[in-house]
Amino acid sequence: MKLGRMNHIGVATPDLDASITFYRDVMGATDITEPFVLDSQKVRVCFVNTPGEGGTAGTQVELLQPTEADSAVGKWLEKNPLGGQHHVCFEVPDIHAAKAEFEAIGKRVLGEPRIGAHGTLIFFVHPKDMGGMLTEIMETPNGH
Numbered sequence: 001m002k003l004g005r006m007n008h009i010g011v012a013t014p015d016l017d018a019s020i021t022f023y024r025d026v027m028g029a030t031d032i033t034e035p036f037v038l039d040s041q042k043v044r045v046c047f048v049n050t051p052g053e054g055g056t057a058g059t060q061v062e063l064l065q066p067t068e069a070d071s072a073v074g075k076w077l078e079k080n081p082l083g084g085q086h087h088v089c090f091e092v093p094d095i096h097a098a099k100a101e102f103e104a105i106g107k108r109v110l111g112e113p114r115i116g117a118h119g120t121l122i123f124f125v126h127p128k129d130m131g132g133m134l135t136e137i138m139e140t141p142n143g144h
């Protein structure tokens with residue numbers, strides 16, 4: 001496994017619009033993307049861009065509101081009704097190599113690499129194999 005940049009933290013919310021208002025008005029975020037629906041994950045998503053140092057890209061908070069109660073994020077919200085940190089996402093240079101490496105040491109990769117909210121290939125690793133943290137692995141987007 002070749003650890004890359006921390007791309008984002010995924011935060012589940014029961015009310016995406018209220019969360020956007022919170023990040024803008026309470027946290028002072030000035031760069032929040034337009035929400036869109038990611039049908040494959042049954043979520044409505046937007047990104048809060050945090051500034052980096054010296055003109056470098058910062059990281060993101062990925063806000064996720066389920067579009068259906070019967071979905072991965074919907075079920076998670078049932079147990080955590082306030083919302084909160086749902087997953088963390090790290091970049092890797094080669095998604096297929098990372099999957100093979102995790103599997104070789106017995107980590108449970110949840111499904112095949114697929115296109116995620118950033119338009120790049122991602123997979124998730126089971127939280128019980130990752131110190132309790134649902135972990136998203138993303139192939140580094142072109143241009144980064």
Ligand code: CO
Binds near residue numbers: 008010062136
């Ligand atoms: Co994510």
